[in-house]
Amino acid sequence: MPLEPPPTPWALPGPDRFDPDDDLVAMGADLEPGTLLAAYRSGLFPMPSGPAGLGRRRGAIAWFSPVRRGVLPLEGLVVSRSLRRSCRDYEIRLDTAFDDVVSACADPRRPGSWIHRDIRRGYGRLHELGWAHSVEAWADGELVGGLYGVAIGGLFAGESMFHRRRDASKAALVGLVELMRDDHAERRVLDVQWRTDHLASLGVVEIDRDSYLTRLSQALPLPLPAPFDDGVRGHL
Incomplete structure (x- = not known):
């Protein structure tokens, strides 16, 4: 909790x-x-x-x-055959390497890197309190991809993702969506901030700001997905 x-x-x-x-x-x-x-x-x-x-x-x-908000409908996730095959190569874990995921996302060598020290510290404190989470892709005992974000009720606000092997970050996203698919899935919101061509290929759509705020108000009172609420750490 x-x-x-x-x-x-x-x-x-x-x-x-x-x-x-x-x-x-x-x-x-x-x-x-x-x-x-x-x-x-x-x-x-x-x-x-x-x-x-x-x-x-x-x-x-x-x-x-954003005036036009990027969201991923849980039922709309696009998993190609090649991605489905790639998912078999990775072990998906929750919250076993949060700081490492944020550090990888903050790598200044990445194009458009924006995650500075204060951002890392702020989300690290949220993680310690149980609000910020990482979903990680592991292979051969190595962290090779993942994402992190904030979970509040039925909202998961994705912040950033990274990969070191093909489709590793996408596999982590697949794991997150599976985690959120429960009895409340229809009202849960997976927020990705802005739609990009890359995210659109995975099923991300745009909705207007008012629609997002309405959906947010309906999602926040929902219970957290069980692993987030129970403080589960490890293999999903």
Whole structure:
């Protein structure tokens, strides 16, 4: 059972204050566990602004609620024959190497790398409290792919994924979807932030912001998938 941290002292913006044409909805605040959880519960997620131009002020935290949100319907996951074969090559584990997964996702050699030290620290603290999780692909005793994100009720907010062997991150995603397919699967939300061509090939679709917020409000009261709630760590 995740532990609830102290509440955030920040007043996060609600939908009535969102610019209808801008994914970026706020700047500032912090990455404390209470702030991160309040943000996800409000449909927001953070990214650093920095010199890459994601925000308006250098060094401030940028908070996004995309006008067009990428989500993966659990029944819509596309598993090709080649991916199905690849899945047999990997052992899928939950929460056995969270810090290693985040470190691999944060590798500065990766194109578009954005996960800096404060992001890693913030999500590491969420993991310690039972809110952030890693789904990992292992082969020959080696971590070769995976993803991490935040689970709140019926929401899993995916943050990043990586692979070192063919289809390893996709195999981890297949494992996550299987984990979320339970009696509440129809109302669960697997959020991937933005749709990309790569994610679309796996079944990710776009929905408008209002639809996402409606679905989020219906998902949050749901119980966590059993492995997340029970603190299970190991082979799925």
